[in-house]
Amino acid sequence: MEFGLAGCDAGLAAPDAAALPALIAEAEALGIKSVWFNEEHFQRLLHTSGGRICPSPVIMAAAVAQATTTIRIGFSALLLPLHHPLRLAEEIATLDVISHGRIDFGVARGANPRYCDAYEVSVDETRARFDDNLGKILSYWQEEESTLGGGRYNVLPKPAQSPHPPIYVATYTPETGAAVARDGHRIIQSGIQADWHLELMLDAYRAAGGRVEDVPLGRFFHVAETDEQARYEAERAVRDLSERLTAIGIAQRARTVREADIEPEALYEQLAVIGGVDTCIRKLERLRERYGIRRINMQSSFFGFMPLETTMKSLRLLSRDVMPAL
Template sequence: MGEGRNISRNSDRDERTSSEIPRQTTPRFRIGLSGCAGGLEAISSSGLLALAEKAEALGFDGLWLNEEHFQGSIVEVEGRRCHSPLILASAILARTRRLRVGFSVLLLALHHPVRLAEEIATLDVLSDGRVDFGISRGGNARYLEVYGIEPETVNERFQSTLQFLLGAWQDQKMPFGENGYSIEPKPIQKPHPPIFIGTYSDETAAWAAREGHALICHGITNMTNQRRLMRAFKDAGGDVQQVPFGRFVYVSETDASAREELWPTVLKLSARLKGIGLFNRRGIVSEDELDPEVFYREMVIAGGPESCARRIVELNEELGITYLNALSAFFGFLPLELLDRSLTLLSREVRPRVETALTARTAT
């Protein structure tokens, strides 16, 4: 019977005129900004919201906020300043009308399920459904120690919290002992805000696809590991066009000016990443790739508009990427004036080139 249905369907298709056959449409190309302050963390807290408004005016699709702790103080006079992602998300959503705000990612092990269900739903209601719910297990040893969480419980906490959230956001009561309570409010987006899973594990990437969640790939991960995760996600049935794909991105007028302007930032950032031993974490980046020259070449999309557009189109050709998630502030080491100009060029010069190239590919 299955073969018969296939033959009939193919025959019907062959008999249609060319005008009746649906044409392939170009997937919409999106650009998000990612970091402790949604890729805007090169400036003081008082200036973040104004720059978020500018990001919306420039046409960026989303800001993605990292959950980090113990980042930025009098001890570290340079680099990123990290704020409470939920409070910062509320402020950004209140100052914007179209821009989506996501989390890249919230660490589920550190959150009480009831409180988190209420707060994410509240953000979704107040923003008229502009929240993207990015999450991970949250296995950072320092965070677990401070929060008093046993490392061996992290996986179970992740699964149980996620299952609770999915139930709490439905029109039902949740059981608590002999009682049941409706967790309020309920989110605007149905059945719930989109869920994005952050991971360095093939197994978790495949699980996300099977569960119907999207993957979110952080830009600090090298391309070898990004390809591995994307392959695992796709092979398990995941839609790669929904993946916010992170890369460090800097745009200048020319390739030469980009290197000259960005190089001091690359030196500071690569030294910082080496200093925290990032290369010791499996599935992220190697020590060799934190050499400044290698980092600039392999971990960063940088150059004039034409070169940056070409690099992005190559990601689309290789991996099907249609959502670039730019680590635009370089962990807060990029000076504000350079960040501001790079965002303008990324929106006004790079994006149209990418969209034109993707449209041309679809038409051929």
Template sequence: MRFGLSGTLGGLEAHGADAIVGHARRVERLGFESVWFNEEHFNQPNGSRVRPVLSPIVLAAAVAAATTTLRLGFSVLLVPLHHPLRLAEEIATLDVLSAGRVNFGVSRANGERYRIPFGYDEERDPGLRQCLDQILAYWSGSAIEVGGVSYTMSPITVQQPHPPIYVGAYSRQTLTWAAERGYPIIAHGIQAPASLHRSLATFAERGGDVGAVPVGRFCYVAESDRQAREDVWSVVCQLADRLRRIGLTRKGDLITTEEDLEPERFYRETAIVGGPDTVASRIAELRDRYGLGRINLLSSFFGYLPAQLLDSSLELFAGEVMPRFARQGLEV
């Protein structure tokens, strides 16, 4: 299996924005395959904890310059908030600078919190599918006509015909479209088990390759199950409360429920927390049930996990969990 980290700062939020590049080098040395950056914007001026937010493409470029094998994913970029030509150019540039290490995760822009400040006009929005088709056309060398003169986009992506595309999707319609186009979906760690099952089952029914889907899970490893609970129980309670307050539906597509966010249930069923044996067993259960080949750890628990605990968890995951899958003849 391949293991990555996912979050606003690539799953390393606990260390703060100024430390991400150095810690990206460290997770590369530990054997993680990828880091995935979320596109988020703004901090709410309500006196609550400040969560660092950086431009994901700029951050990915900084990490690319500091690493050699770590793949740079986006989980996800909100494509309708970007001009398709500009986004195509920036992702192609990142692919060149990273020597072909980009995973292009995309989704539509949900929620007025982003749409209104970015001048989003729903009546003029071509939608995710058309925007993505435009980007692919630019990457393929399709002509851009300006004043009777024909141009083609530069640079050309290193990965041909284009970087791998992943689609953030919850609705049956988008899951079906992604499967039919051959795009793996991205399953986010906020999804309760029932929502994750629905997404993966729908995607598979429509011909999608579930083995290529990065499945996100909040994950923490300690020396024992008892120590893990002692370390992160308060973190889980804070996170569950946060998820409850922001609401987790996408136009009626259920992601989780109030019952799923009850802290004890969230701890046992949605998050993967425990000693190495427990964590490896839970991941193996997901792999065997769905045929998974990729897991993305939401290792910072949205930044609630203290840095020292994050470091120890990643060390234990790399040293005690990943090798168990390698010994089974699976790629790590």
């Protein structure tokens, strides 16, 4: 199995954005294969320990590209209707060049009403804008010249990867998941997703020709020496996360979980991999055997409720004792 870090702060509880590149370089040295940045806007401190930081994902990716050499750098995901396709095509291609072909282009429809209102984009137009923008970006990367305004222009640079960086679509609708597979792209799945919904998505994706082993699956993750120690270290973060998800109405908004799925005990079982070394190995093997999952995107800071020191201790133990077993 391969492990990545995911979140608007890469699933870490960094004190500020300036600290992230060095932390991700340390994660790379531990064997972490990928890092994924969310695009989120208008975040605020959620609790007294600081909460998450949500820097610009494209700029953060550029900083990480210069601080690392092998880790892949992805987006989970960029909200495509909020971007100009020409500008984004140039920026992602530039990232791919300066990272020597390490970019994974994760995109989403992004129909958040607050975001759409602030960016002056109609929610009703997001589906059409997503399809149109993605089509334009791919054409800019592949064609020698594109029609732009009243002229024909060669959009440069072209990506280092051929024909382009892998496309990952963050979607939680089985019909869209099947369409992504038919288009030859990949889906990416969130950490706030119960088993019953994950199964629906993967079944639809697989039936349409998608390779489940290519799907990154998000999970809140924490490993300690023993189950008792892991429970002690994660208990407050799990409780606070459960309360936060309930307060924002995630079951109604995301529709990938039910209210019962985000209660603390259910969160332990369905949305997280938490435990001692042997327990975490067993839970990961279950995901591999039951669903065919080979890639785990760890949300290790539990939306910022887990202290950075505890998170990094978990990653070191993952590297030393869990990864070799898988």
